[in-house]
Amino acid sequence: MTGVPERQVIISGVGRSAVGRRLGRESLDLTLDACLAAIADAGLAPSDIDGLTTWPDIKGELGGFVGPSVAQMQQLLRLDLSWHLGAVDGGNVLGVLAEAALAVSARLARHVLVYRTLTEASAHGARKPRAVLANSGDPWLVTYGVGSTVQFAAMWAQHHFHTYGTTREQLAWVALNGRRHAALNPDAIFAEPLTIDDYLRARMISEPLGLFDCDIPSDGAHALVVSHRDFRRDTDAPVFLEAMGVARPRTSSWAFWPDLDEMAADGCAEQLWSRTTLGPSDVDVAGLYDGFSIFTLLWLEALGFCGRGESGAFVEGGERTGLTGILPLNTSGGQLSEGRYVGFGFVHEMCQQLRHRAGGRQVVGAEVGLVAVGGGPLAQAFLLTNRS
Amino acid sequence: MGAEPARPVPVVDDLTREFWTGGERGELRITACAECGRLFHPPGPICPSCHCRRITYVVVSGSGTVDSFTVVRRPWIDGYETPYVVARVRLRDQPDVVLLSNIVGVDPEEVRMGMDVEAVFETRAQVQVPVFRPTR
Numbered sequence: 001m002t003g004v005p006e007r008q009v010i011i012s013g014v015g016r017s018a019v020g021r022r023l024g025r026e027s028l029d030l031t032l033d034a035c036l037a038a039i040a041d042a043g044l045a046p047s048d049i050d051g052l053t054t055w056p057d058i059k060g061e062l063g064g065f066v067g068p069s070v071a072q073m074q075q076l077l078r079l080d081l082s083w084h085l086g087a088v089d090g091g092n093v094l095g096v097l098a099e100a101a102l103a104v105s106a107r108l109a110r111h112v113l114v115y116r117t118l119t120e121a122s123a124h125g126a127r128k129p130r131a132v133l134a135n136s137g138d139p140w141l142v143t144y145g146v147g148s149t150v151q152f153a154a155m156w157a158q159h160h161f162h163t164y165g166t167t168r169e170q171l172a173w174v175a176l177n178g179r180r181h182a183a184l185n186p187d188a189i190f191a192e193p194l195t196i197d198d199y200l201r202a203r204m205i206s207e208p209l210g211l212f213d214c215d216i217p218s219d220g221a222h223a224l225v226v227s228h229r230d231f232r233r234d235t236d237a238p239v240f241l242e243a244m245g246v247a248r249p250r251t252s253s254w255a256f257w258p259d260l261d262e263m264a265a266d267g268c269a270e271q272l273w274s275r276t277t278l279g280p281s282d283v284d285v286a287g288l289y290d291g292f293s294i295f296t297l298l299w300l301e302a303l304g305f306c307g308r309g310e311s312g313a314f315v316e317g318g319e320r321t322g323l324t325g326i327l328p329l330n331t332s333g334g335q336l337s338e339g340r341y342v343g344f345g346f347v348h349e350m351c352q353q354l355r356h357r358a359g360g361r362q363v364v365g366a367e368v369g370l371v372a373v374g375g376g377p378l379a380q381a382f383l384l385t386n387r388s
Numbered sequence: 389m390g391a392e393p394a395r396p397v398p399v400v401d402d403l404t405r406e407f408w409t410g411g412e413r414g415e416l417r418i419t420a421c422a423e424c425g426r427l428f429h430p431p432g433p434i435c436p437s438c439h440c441r442r443i444t445y446v447v448v449s450g451s452g453t454v455d456s457f458t459v460v461r462r463p464w465i466d467g468y469e470t471p472y473v474v475a476r477v478r479l480r481d482q483p484d485v486v487l488l489s490n491i492v493g494v495d496p497e498e499v500r501m502g503m504d505v506e507a508v509f510e511t512r513a514q515v516q517v518p519v520f521r522p523t524r
């Protein structure tokens with residue numbers, strides 16, 4: 001096997017705890033559920049796990065944003081680790097999946113357990129919703145009333161509306177498309193139908209973004225076993241990593257990003273496509289980050305599914321992005337409807353799709369899937385297949 | 389208005405003092421490279437263009453344009469009653485310099501993309517916070 005190192009890598013198992021709103025479960029309890037499920041799904045035992053990583057691995061629970069540390073999980077499971085990474089970089093999102101892939105392709109580990117736990121719904125239920133950036137103490141933000149990433153997302157949206165004529169009625173289809181798929185997903189938090197009138201009537205959060213443009217704080221843990229393809233067995237149903245992109249061009253700053261015609265997604269997508277002979281037309285199903293709806297539109301353009309400025313028209317009406325459309329998109333419902341698992345929900349769903357285990361929302365014959373996460377200065381993208 | 393919580397006061401350090409206090413003299417002060425002369429923001433100890441470490445402050449015109457903005461409808465920060473406008477302002481002196489700021493002195497509904505704006509200063513404790521209003 002030649003090519004980029006990540007092509008040596010498979011996702012051999014996936015696991016998910018109970019997920020939803022205000023489960024009232026301990027973060028560690030959810031994490032153990034997801035990790036044991038992923039290990040069992042890979043046909044392995046905990047003693048087979050020799051790599052371990054999560055993000056963010058930092059002190060404090062930050063309103064349910066931070067789960068158990070790598071140190072704690074290693075201790076509890078008594079893992080003999082040949083590689084580990086408790087990631088602290090604030091721009092990580094799914095960066096730990098890329099790191100795990102590098103570790104197994106470098107043969108530092110055979111089976112890396114990657115996990116991510118969120119209990120934001122329970123944490124927010126206990127007190128006033130956390131203003132993430134408001135607590136950052138960053139004087140360049142707080143001094144000007146900037147307390148949430150939604151305000152940056154809104155300025156990217158405003159730029160797109162102004163420059164390309166994109167409308168709220170078009171942007172709505174990111175939410176509407178996700179919601180109709182969520183109706184077919186038993187794990188989704190919001191599954192009842194959403195109409196364009198519901199969307200347009202909802203309260204504004206930061207113009208032009210309203211309530212349904214913002215994802216839902218949720219509770220739940222996800223885990224993946226990332227393995228070297230040499231260690232797969234005939235009985236496994238692996239998902240193969242074809243290529244990945246992790247680039248962060250220009251700056252790490254949300255506040256001082258130089259040009260709202262771009263996001264880090266553009267550099268990341270370019271890197272992804274430079275590492276594979278496949279292209280946008282080969283993708284059967286996509287999960288594109290919808291922490292804020294506008295990011296999905298900008299990823300569509302960055303990845304070349306449509307031209308610059310054309311994403312509003314691309315999603316409008318929902319035909320192209322439905323389960324039988326040219327690009328089935330956010331088939332789990334995405335973070336807007338399934339729940340906010342900060343990227344891991346998209347990977348979980350893509351593995352279900354590529355193993356043809358997605359039930360009523362299965363994209364028939366899906367072979368190539370693309371997951372791309374982040375917005376603004378954050379971006380990672382993974383091209384996955386079920387073909388060896 | 390007296391009952392409203394105060395707006396945040398930024399922590400000032402040696403690097404940022406001139407930005408936060410230039411308003412005492414009605415001046416918008418921006419960091420510039422002593423070698424290549426280019427402006428940059430936020431203040432830092434190194435020029436992002438030529439990586440020279442000699443940094444100075446210069447007084448700019450205070451004129452700019454609204455690169456993008458959002459009318460904030462949900463409250464996030466004490467002292468900021470909704471609605472208020474958060475904007476990216478490009479400086480006329482060097483348009484690749486973007487300031488994250490507020491647009492004041494105008495109905496939030498009246499703010500437009502590309503609008504010409506000028507710096508004004510909001511007194512908060514010992515600092516003068518640069519914000520922008522439509523050019524008169």
Ligand SMILES: [Zn+2]
Nearest residue numbers: 421424435438
């Ligand atoms: Zn310089």
